[in-house]
Amino acid sequence: MAGNESRLVSLPLSRIKVIMKSSPDVSSINQDALLITAKATELFVKYLASYSYKHGSGIETKTLTYDDLSHTAEESETFQFLSDILPKKILASEYLKMLAKEEEGIHDDLEDDDDDDEEEEDEDDDEEEEEAEEDEEEEEETDDSDTEDKDYQQDENDEEDDE
Known part of the structure; x- marks a missing residue:
């Protein structure tokens, strides 16, 4: 049964479990909670990628770049919470200035x-x-x-x- 459930999700469950257990508040993880978290994470990443692709330079070049993701995090109110995680890339000389x-x-x-x-x-x-x-x-x-x-x-x- 575990094999069938893992087919529903593309992300590696073992990694997600390690990330979830890294929280000091989590002592044990139910298998259903793990699957739901993995599926929600997968859907979120797909939505972020497709939104960034549509609103970035991805349509023109048919690629999704880090700049597209960071632009989305800065400009979109929905993804504003990611602005610290996905900052815009700048040159070291610009940073020093x-x-x-x-x-x-x-x-x-x-x-x-x-x-x-x-x-x-x-x-x-x-x-x-x-x-x-x-x-x-x-x-x-x-x-x-x-x-x-x-x-x-x-x-x-x-x-x-x-x-």
Whole structure:
């Protein structure tokens, strides 16, 4: 029976089982689950290939290239999740130029951040000075009210003594 079921799928079941077992969450794999996963994978790969062929340069050249697949992963919303797995190929010199531009951008951003930080510090200092002045005013008001409270308490104590 296992021989008949494996004919339904083109992909090697042993490899798919190894891939499935590589997950730490999987302890055992049911044969039916293995077959369904293999068939679903096969259908997905066929769909990806035919979509890439139709929307890429494959129709003109009657071939399917890696560039067609990577273009599909970038442009198609359905296959967007594959963009990290199928990145566009670029030359090493282009990559080095990109890295240099990123580093320049990072350094420029850091300088801009430093300027922004200095402005924020100046604003913070101004705010702290204003808060300190407000606190001093409140303390003066509190000192006056404390004196009144003490006078009031003394008056109450004097009344109690008279009784």
